[in-house]
Amino acid sequence: MGHIEQENLVELIACDEVEEDFGAKVEREGAPPLAVFRLGDEFFVIDDTCTHGDASLSDGELFSNGEVSCPFHGGTFDVRSGAACKYPCVVPIKTYRTRIINNSVWIDLS
Ligand code: FES
Known part of the structure; x- marks a missing residue:
């Protein structure tokens, strides 16, 4: 099996649909929703649901230092990194390996 076949890539959203300063929420069947963020030319994907409560992090504000604030x-x-930076968030949020293919954001679940 080659390297490519070992990847488990899932397409999430077109790069153009991810605005700067705002997260984009992506629903998935049978899995928790995701939040996609853009920092300059780079894209980052984390779980959308805050580890402190039932808030949607894609509704939060993304700061230029790479931190998103929970709306709750x-x-x-x-x-x-997924690190919890400011109280009351103490449990890190799950991050996903991202790839950009054909102007879309993908995650690698392998
Ligand atoms: S629910 Fe996110 S900080 Fe409380």
Whole structure:
């Protein structure tokens, strides 16, 4: 089996649909929703549901330092590493390996 076949790529959204400063929510069947963010030319994907409560992080504000603030209680996560940066967020958020293919954002679930 070659390297390519070992990847488990899932297409999420066209790059153009991800605005700067705002997250884009992507629903998936049978799996938790995702939040896609753009920082300059780079794209980052994390779980959409805050680890502190039932808030949608794609509705939060993305700061230029790479942190997104949760719309419920204002805690923050670094969208690049998933680290919880500001209270009351203490549990890291799950991140996904991203690929850009044909102007779309994909994640690699392998
Ligand atoms: S639900 Fe996100 S900080 Fe509380």
